Amino acid sequence: MSKRVTVLMGGFSTERAVSLNSGAAAGEALRQAGYAVTLLDVDRDVAAFIAALTQTRPDVVFNALHGRFGEDGAIQGILDIMALPYTHSGRLASAIAMDKPSAKLVFERFAIPVAPHIIADRASVLAETAMARPYVVKPLDEGSSVGVTIVTDETNDLPFSRDDWPYGRQVMVERFIPGRELTVGVLGDKALGVTEIVTDHRFYDYDAKYAQGGSRHIVPAPVPPEVFARAQELSVLAHQALGCRGVSRADLRFDGETLYMLEVNTQPGMTDTSLVPEQALHAGISFPDLVTWLVETAQCDA
Missing domain, CATH: 3.30.1490 (Dna Ligase; domain 1)
Structure with a gap:
């Protein structure tokens, strides 16, 4: 019998539209991989959410939520209480990574450079x-x-x-750190690669991220080998320091001399053209294989 996977998507954060895209893409890729997939748009009514989730009888929950309440440990806590294995990071790592002051304290403790x-x-x-x-x-x-x-x-x-x-x-x-925008996907404890993000916007803002033609992704990033290696090293260290699991994406700025860690995303975009899937494909991992790996390594902190 196919493993049942319920994909959590949508939600009620400012990133709802992005999450709907991630959930739909991940769900289709999981179906291609042979899973029995149910898509669940998460409502703020907690009792209704638990009832709807229970009705789907999932073996694994694929968390495609972005933003507050989906990426900050809140939904992870509910899934832990329900003893349902889920993809991506657990509640503590999710909460710390989402709270920028807390994350920066962790980065500083591990000697990861951050902007003043x-x-x-x-x-x-x-x-x-x-x-x-x-x-x-x-x-x-x-x-x-x-x-x-x-x-x-x-x-x-x-x-x-x-x-x-x-x-x-x-x-x-x-x-403000002038310079180049770099991002590194981390799968398990291994960096997938380094991407440079180029945009005509003043910075890599919401529209640059999601509007058609808002940015270009250069994979692999055309930076010196030592910068490439250091970006990957810092990103894996940040992933581990926060206690992340599954997949994460670190965003960095390079001013020509120093790499600065901006933040770690524990729920990176999950369409086949998103940054992490792009890096995975360049590393020889197809999108269906990527989401399959996430499902097969899912766990909870029950």
């Missing part, structure tokens, strides 16, 4: 007393560059007014 940063309230950002330009303002716990703004000497734009910031009372203010 502080946690500031909105008033100090509006007064421009938090950090001298250029800097980046980020929500503490959002993904896909949601809410990210770069403030430079060339712009007078601030990331919000006093009342229009929906992402919490505090923000991360981080020194």
Whole structure:
């Protein structure tokens, strides 16, 4: 009998549309691989979600959710309580990786370079007393560059007014690192490769990530061999330091001298043209084989 896999997708975060794409693509690839697949759009009604999930009787849950409540340990905790094996990282690693201040503390503890940063309230950002330009303002716990703004000497734009910031009372203010955008997928404890992301946008923002023609992915990244190797080394170290499992994707900036770790995504995009599947294919792993590996190595912390 085919193993039953329930794919969690959609949800109610700011990344719902991206998750729907990931879930549909992963589900189709899993069907091609011979699994009995059910797609489940996750509702905020926890009782209804548990009832719907129970009805599908999964052997494994494929987590294709992105953003808050799907990537931050919340859904992982429910699955742990239900003793259902699931793909990607567990609840603690997911929670730490999603919370940018916590993740940076871990990176610093393991000597992984990060950009200088502080946690500031909105008033100090509006007064421009938090950090001298250029800097980046980020929500503490959002993904896909949601809410990210770069403030430079060339712009007078601030990331919000006093009342229009929906992402919490505090923000991360981080020194802007000029240079090249690199990303590394990690599968298990092995780096898949290094991709350089090139975009005409001011930075790799939400539209650059998901709009048609918003960016180009260069695989493998045309960087010196020592930079390539160091990017992979730092990404595997970050994956391990956070306690990730399954697959993750590390985003880095290279200023010509130093590689800086920006963040680790524990639920990277899962369409066949997403960054990690692109790297996997370049390494000889097809998309159906990639999602199969994730299902066959799924576990929970029950």
